Each structure stands twice: as C-alpha cells, then as structure tokens.
Amino acid sequence: xxxxxxxxxxxxxxxxxxxxxxxxxxxxxxxxxxxxxxxxxxxxxxxxxxxxxxxxxxxxxxxxxxxxxxxxxxxxxxxxxxxxxxxxxxxxxxxxxxxxxxxxxxxxxxxxxxxxxxxxxxxxxxxxxxxxxxxxxxxxxxxxxxxxxxxxxxxxxxxxxxxxxxxxxxxxxxxxxxxxxxxxxxxxxxxxxxxxxxxxxxxxxxxxxxxxxxxxxxxxxxxxxxxxxxxxxxxxxxxxxxxxxxxxxxxxxxxxxxxxxxxxxxxxxxxxxxxxxxxxxxxxxxxxxxxxxxxxxxxxxxxxxxxxxxxxxxxxx
Amino acid sequence: xxxxxxxxxxxxxxxxxxxxxxxxxxxxxxxxxxxxxxxxxxxxxxxxxxxxxxxxxxxxxxxxxxxxxxxxxxxxxxxxxxxxxxxxxxxxxxxxxxxxxxxxxxxxxxxxxxxxxxxxxxxxxxxxxxxxxxxxxxxxxxxxxxxxxxxxxxxxxxxxxxxxxxxxxxxxxxxxxxxxxxxxxxxxxxxxxxxxxxxxxxxxxxxxxxxxxxxxxxxxxxxxxxxxxxxxxxxxxxxxxxxxxxxxxxxxxxxxxxxxxxxxxxxxxxxxxxxxxx
Numbered sequence: 240x241x242x243x244x245x246x247x248x249x250x251x252x253x254x255x256x257x258x259x260x261x262x263x264x265x266x267x268x269x270x271x272x273x274x275x276x277x278x279x280x281x282x283x284x285x286x287x288x289x290x291x292x293x294x295x296x297x298x299x300x301x302x303x304x305x306x307x308x309x310x311x312x313x314x315x316x317x318x319x320x321x322x323x324x325x326x327x328x329x330x331x332x333x334x335x336x337x338x339x340x341x342x343x344x345x346x347x348x349x350x351x352x353x354x355x356x357x358x359x360x361x362x363x364x365x366x367x368x369x370x371x372x373x374x375x376x377x378x379x380x381x382x383x384x385x386x387x388x389x390x391x392x393x394x395x396x397x398x399x400x401x402x403x404x405x406x407x408x409x410x411x412x413x414x415x416x417x418x419x420x421x422x423x424x425x426x427x428x429x430x431x432x433x434x435x436x437x438x439x440x441x442x443x444x445x446x447x448x449x450x451x452x453x454x455x456x457x458x459x460x461x462x463x464x465x466x467x468x469x470x471x472x473x474x475x476x477x478x479x480x481x482x483x484x485x486x487x488x489x490x491x492x493x494x495x496x497x498x499x500x501x502x503x504x505x506x507x508x509x510x511x512x513x514x515x516x517x518x519x520x521x522x523x524x525x526x527x528x529x530x531x532x533x534x535x536x537x538x539x540x541x542x543x544x545x546x547x548x549x550x551x552x553x554x555x556x
Numbered sequence: 557x558x559x560x561x562x563x564x565x566x567x568x569x570x571x572x573x574x575x576x577x578x579x580x581x582x583x584x585x586x587x588x589x590x591x592x593x594x595x596x597x598x599x600x601x602x603x604x605x606x607x608x609x610x611x612x613x614x615x616x617x618x619x620x621x622x623x624x625x626x627x628x629x630x631x632x633x634x635x636x637x638x639x640x641x642x643x644x645x646x647x648x649x650x651x652x653x654x655x656x657x658x659x660x661x662x663x664x665x666x667x668x669x670x671x672x673x674x675x676x677x678x679x680x681x682x683x684x685x686x687x688x689x690x691x692x693x694x695x696x697x698x699x700x701x702x703x704x705x706x707x708x709x710x711x712x713x714x715x716x717x718x719x720x721x722x723x724x725x726x727x728x729x730x731x732x733x734x735x736x737x738x739x740x741x742x743x744x745x746x747x748x749x750x751x752x753x754x755x756x757x758x759x760x761x762x763x764x765x766x767x768x769x770x771x772x773x774x775x776x777x778x779x780x781x782x783x784x785x786x787x788x789x790x791x792x793x794x795x796x797x798x799x800x801x802x803x804x805x806x807x808x809x810x811x812x813x814x815x816x817x818x819x820x821x822x823x824x825x826x827x828x829x830x831x832x833x834x
Contacts, residue, residue: 453652455649455651455652455653456652456655458618458621458623458647458649458652459647459649459652459653459654459655460655461622461623461641462621462622462623462641462645462646462647462726463641463643463666463667463670464640464641464642464643464670465670469670473666474655477655477657477658478655478656478657480657553700554656554657554658554700554701554702555656555702556702556703
C-alpha cells in the first residue's frame with residue numbers, strides 16, 4: 240500500500256518536472272529574446288499560446304499514463320523532441336532569421352494562419368470527405384462480399400485469382416489522368432480512383448483470409464447445418480476479421496494518398512487542392528497549414544479506425 | 557437390392573454403415589482410408605472407436621457427420637441415407653468446435669438459432685445459460701473461448717451439443733488435449749449428462765473417437781478397434797460393466813484391467829502386423 244503511494248508520488252513529480260517540461264521552459268524563455276525577423280512581433284503571442292497549449296496537452300497525456308513507468312518515460316521523450324524542435328525552429332526563424340523567410344515562416348505566424356484558415360479548412364474538408372467517404376465505403380461494401388464469395392467458390396476463384404493478380408498491383412495513381420478524362424465530373428473520377436485504390440487491398444486480404452481460414456472452423460459450422468449466407472457472413476467474415484481489418488487499414492491510407500493526388504491534379508476544392516493552389520502562389524505558410532490540417536485528419540481517422548479494430552477483434556487476446 | 561429383412565434391421569439401429577469405402581479424391585494413389593466397413597450402432601448406445609493414428613477413425617466420424625463425401629457404400633441414420641451434415645448429429649472436435657469470436661453463451665445461442673424449430677431469443681438465452689450452468693460454467697458465460705482453458709472450452713462444446721438436443725453425438729478425441737485431471741472430470745460430466753434421460757426418452761447415441769483405451773472402456777457399451785492395414789474394423793468388444801459407473805472403483809477393478817490388457821494386446825498385435833506389412 241505504502242509502496243504504491245510512494246510510486247504514485249514519484250510519478251506525479253515526473254509529470255510536472257520531466258525532460259519535456261524542462262525543454263518547454265527553455266522554449267518559453269527563448270521567446271523573451273529579441274525578434275530579428277521583420278513584422279513578427281505581433282505573432283509572438285500565438286507562438287507562446289501554442290507552447291502553453293502543447294504543454295497543457297502533454298500534462299494531460301502524462302497524467303493518463305501515470306501508472307505505467309515506461310509509457311511515462313516515452314511520453315517525456317516525445318515531449319522533449321517536440322519542444323526541442325519548436326525551440327530550434329523558433330531560434331532559426333524568429334530570433335536569428337537565418338533561413339529563408341518565405342520557405343520557413345516563423346512558428347507564431349504559422350499558428351496565426353492555422354487559426355485564420357480554419358473556416359477554409361472546414362469547407363475543403365467537407366468537399367474532400369464527400370469524395371473519400373463515398374469512394375472508400377463503396378470499396379468496403381463491394382470488396383468484402385466479393386472477397387468472401389470468390390474465396391469460398393472454387394470456380395469463381397479460378398477465374399478471379401489471375402485477374403486480380405494482374406490488376407491489383409497496378410499503382411492506382413496511374414489511373415488519375417485517364418479517369419479525369421473519361422468521367423463527366425471531377426467528383427465521379429476521384430470517387431472512382433479512391434474506390435479502385437481501396438478496393439484491391441481489401442479484396443485481396445479478404446480473399447486470402449477466406450482461403451486460409453482454419454478448416455475445422457468451417458467443419459464446426461457445417462456440422463451445425465448453417466446456410467450459405469450464415470457461413471459467409473456470420474462464420475467466415477468474423478473468423479477472418481484480423482485479415483480484413485489489415486486490408487481496410489491499408490485501403491484507408493491509400494484512399495488518403497489518392498484523394499489528395501487527385502485533388503492536386505484536377506479539383507477546384509478540397510484539402511489537396513488547397514495545398515496545390517497556394518503552392519502555385521508560393522504562399523508556403525498556407526501550404527504548411529494545409530499539411531498540418533491534412534495530417535490531423537489522417538491521425539484522427541486512423542485512430543478512430545484503430546478503435547473500431549480493437550472493438551471488432553476484442554475476442555483475440 | 558435390399559430385402560425386407562435388412563430393411564427391418566436398419567430401422568432398429570440408429571446408425572447403419574454398409575460397405576463404406578473412402579479415399580481422397582484429389583490423390584492419385586489407390587490408398588484407401590476406409591474399405592468395406594460395416595457397423596451398426598443401436599439407438600441410445602455409447603460406442604467408442606480406438607486405433608492407431610491414420611487408421612481412419614476420425615475420417616469415419618467425419619463421414620457420419622456428413623462433412624466428407626463417401627466414395628462408395630452407405631451410411632443410414634434411422635434408415636435414411638445421409639450425404640450432408642444434419643442438425644440431428646451434434647459434433648464435438650478436439651479443438652475449434654467453438655467460434656473464437658463469440659462468447660461461450662453466444663456460441664450456444666448461435667447453434668440453437670440454426671435449429672429448425674427455433675424458439676424466441678429470450679428462450680435460447682435461457683437455455684444456453686441453463687446448460688452452461690450444468691457444466692459448471694455459469695460464471696464464464698460472457699467470456700470468449702480464448703479466455704477459457706482447454707477444459708473449459710470443451711465444457712462449453714459439450715454444453716452446446718446437449719443444449720441442441722441432437723439425437724446423435726459425434727465426438728472426435730474431445731478430451732485428448734486435456735491434462736489428466738480435467739480429462740477425468742469431463743469424462744464423468746459426459747457420462748452424467750448422457751445418462752440423464754429426460755422423461756423416459758431413449759438417450760442419445762454417442763459415437764466417440766479416442767486413442768485412449770481406458771477412456772474408451774470407461775465410457776462405452778462397445779469398443780471398436782480399427783486397423784491401419786485392413787482400413788476397417790477388426791474387433792467389436794462389448795463392455796459389460798453396469799451403469800452408472802464409478803470412475804475410480806471401476807478403473808481399479810480387476811475385470812477392468814483384464815479387459816484393458818486384452819484390448820491393448822489386440823491393438824499392439826495390429827500395430828505389429830502393420831509394421832511387418834510395411
């Protein structure tokens with residue numbers, strides 16, 4: 240009991256005074272140095288706000304993992320890297336002005352633009368997610384049943400397997416110019432490309448899962464005299480869910496890549512378009528803002544998918 | 557052509573196997589797994605099959621279950637030829653009888669929902685809980701198979717088989733992966749459930765595959781020995797011990813040990829024959 244309390248106390252100290260927190264203080268103190276880059280004083284407050292905001296988030300993080308010494312340690316390491324990077328970035332831009340201004344904007348200015356551009360981000364996110372969700376869901380709802388049936392029916396497999404071996408390895412990005420040309424709208428062509436990109440990994444993983452499912456699971460189900468539909472969707476599908484989920488995850492990442500590529504080539508809205516548009520004007524602050532927003536979207540989506548996966552595979556140890 | 561006399565016989569026995577032959581279709585060799593096998597099992601009987609590995613005892617069980625296609629011959633259940641799995645035959649394997657993504661209770665409910673005369677969801681859940689309680693797993697009903705020990709998994713599989721109330725129970729080495737203590741407990745549990753004949757009904761017919769002769773004698777009315785060389789049955793030994801049987805008392809009795817030595821000798825003679833033949 241007392242030992243545990245003792246441990247707890249040490250952890251609380253670690254939360255507030257760790258390597259990360261020390262670097263936070265260092266970065267914060269650096270902001271009091273004079274500003275070398277022109278017209279940047281007004282953005283100082285945004286950078287300081289960012290530092291405090293991050294430190295706040297990290298403290299919550301450390302508090303959540305306080306019982307696990309190793310997790311706490313790695314949290315502190317990561318925090319150290321983040322603040323270390325910000326400190327150096329701030330030094331080389333705002334304080335010393337050693338690198339090119341239009342390629343490497345000051346962190347405070349990036350934060351300012353991040354806030355300014357939030358409405359634009361939301362508009363573009365809506366436009367992008369329409370394409371992404373439609374294309375991706377279309378791939379999920381077609382690739383899974385097709386993979387199951389092709390894996391289950393020997394004759395279908397004999398036909399579909401060589402076809403998929405030829406088509407699946409084609410990098411979907413090469414379809415973009417042609418798809419834009421043949422489909423009447425950009426929306427349709429990018430949905431098609433996202434669909435193709437997500438379809439193959441999900442299909443191939445579902446198929447190989449079905450082919451490799453434990454024979455005795457099938458026998459157990461057959462001994463219960465299950466119908467064909469029950470066999471496919473209530474026995475094989477949950478049985479091969481680990482394999483399906485890895486296809487679904489690869490498909491999601493590919494969808495993001497293809498969405499942004501397609502938008503950079505032919506769109507008039509969307510996250511990829513946003514980056515391309517401002518890169519054409521050499522407004523690299525906004526390009527950086529776009530990159531930050533896109534990575535946030537990807538992080539949110541993949542961690543949500545991680546939750547879904549954890550729930551679906553809760554029966555595994 | 558079947559004459560009326562043999563047709564009568566078929567109605568009397570629950571499982572009737574005639575001239576059963578099986579070999580794998582996709583293999584080029586002329587190796588038979590089973591050749592001209594005949595066997596009849598009376599209703600309510602407990603029959604065990606023993607034999608060396610590769611003698612075809614598990615194949616025989618799979619054929620009765622309808623999981624493999626017969627090469628030639630017939631398997632009749634209640635006088636009717638079978639060629640597919642049926643809900644009147646419950647199967648318990650050594651492993652993977654349960655679906656790992658369903659909880660213990662859901663495994664039973666799923667099986668019950670495959671029955672033709674299925675009832676309401678509430679009743680199926682009640683029944684599943686009742687049978688889990690019978691096998692001593694009331695507290696583990698919401699656990700997944702991977703969270704249960706091997707013995708507990710087989711308890712669930714047995715609970716499922718009895719909850720489904722199949723007339724025939726096909727068990728393929730269900731206890732061979734368990735430690736000695738668990739195996740004894742489950743043998744007793746199986747006998748207890750099997751003997752519980754509800755309202756004067758004839759009990760379940762059990763076809764039990766094992767490589768453990770002690771287990772075979774302890775549980776069965778008849779022990780059948782299969783041969784690797786003949787691909788068929790070489791001995792059919794009735795087990796005379798009265799029921800209900802007391803595990804420890806019986807296993808330590810002289811009659812039991814004599815019978816076991818006898819059967820062991822038969823099996824060894826058969827294995828030696830096999831080696832000479834090779």
